[in-house]
Amino acid sequence: MHRLFPDAIPYDKHLPEYSDRSLILGADLALVCVPTDETRSGEADISIVVEVVKWLDAELICIKSTIPPGTTNALRQLTGKRIVFSPEYEGETPWQKGLTDPLVWPFIFVGGDVDDANAVLEHFQARLGPNLTYLAADATTVEVAKYMENAWLALQVTFAGEFYEIARAVGADYGTARELWALDPRMSKWNTLAFPNNRGFGGKCLPKDLAAIIAAAKLAGYEPRLLEEMVATNKRFRDGA
CATH class of the missing domain: 1.10.1040.10 (N-(1-d-carboxylethyl)-l-norvaline Dehydrogenase; domain 2)
Structure with a gap:
């Protein structure tokens, strides 16, 4: 994501050089990329996503972590914040590296309230240009x-x-x-x-x-x-x- 938005300010509480939360408060757009590991029951552990979304102070919040259907809508209701979902792509095979490069990925889709989704798409469009496929849909559909x-x-x-x-x-x-x-x-x-x-x-x-x-x-x-x-x-x- 930092290649896509080089002016972005990273935050990671586990890395001292990026652990100053105050630097990202009030951002125009916050991208949430945190783990959603498997629990003993098989469900996705979204506790870190919930924790981050609760304290984030940004005009728009875009969740990149893979989350169960209904999560984005539930978090919007819980927090009253403008939250959308746009999946991340991180392949683990050596012959698919080009597909994980955000600068060459052929499409971007965002799920959420239509105005919020389109506002996030505008951030991507300004960086990636006119030739990609950009699609806004409801959050649950994009999660699925x-x-x-x-x-x-x-x-x-x-x-x-x-x-x-x-x-x-x-x-x-x-x-x-x-x-x-x-x-x-x-x-x-x-x-x-x-x-x-x-x-x-x-x-x-x-x-x-x-x-x-x-x-x-x-x-x-x-x-x-x-x-x-x-x-x-x-x-x-x-x-x-």
């Missing part, structure tokens, strides 16, 4: 979209892992099968490499975000069985079974 993206990435990895096992079981070569399959223009090679010694998906985002959206769906009364099966299959891969 972010989880949908990460769930899809996890599904691709799980699908590849399953067919790797099928190919091995029947005596086929997965790498060749993958190349033949990818010739169909409807297919995509993204996340379909299978590594025998590093199976399934891991990292900081996909496991905890799958757990969080599963928990959110159950809380809303829906049983997301496909996502649950993905998690179970991934555990089997990661455990080497």
Whole structure:
């Protein structure tokens, strides 16, 4: 984010050189990038987001952390502040670095009150120019979209892992099968490499975000069985079974 907004003043209470809270009070726009780790129940721990939003004094607050559907609206009601959500992208694979560069990312979407969302988009537009796709939507829809993206990435990895096992079981070569399959223009090679010694998906985002959206769906009364099966299959891969 600092590459995108080089004049921004960073704050991090854990880093002495950036721990002066007074420097960021009264900002035109505050970007909140804090952890939302998995709790024992699988839900996202949004306590740090809530803590920061409560004390932040800014004209507009834009949450970048991945948060469960309904969180932005709940925080607006709780604090009375102008809060929106715009997801962050931090890939963990070495061949996708270009996609995580905010200066070349092809779109920006912001969820929240339409006037607030458009006001935040203007900050991005002033920095990134006219050629990107800019979209404002309600906050819950954007929150779901972010989880949908990460769930899809996890599904691709799980699908590849399953067919790797099928190919091995029947005596086929997965790498060749993958190349033949990818010739169909409807297919995509993204996340379909299978590594025998590093199976399934891991990292900081996909496991905890799958757990969080599963928990959110159950809380809303829906049983997301496909996502649950993905998690179970991934555990089997990661455990080497």
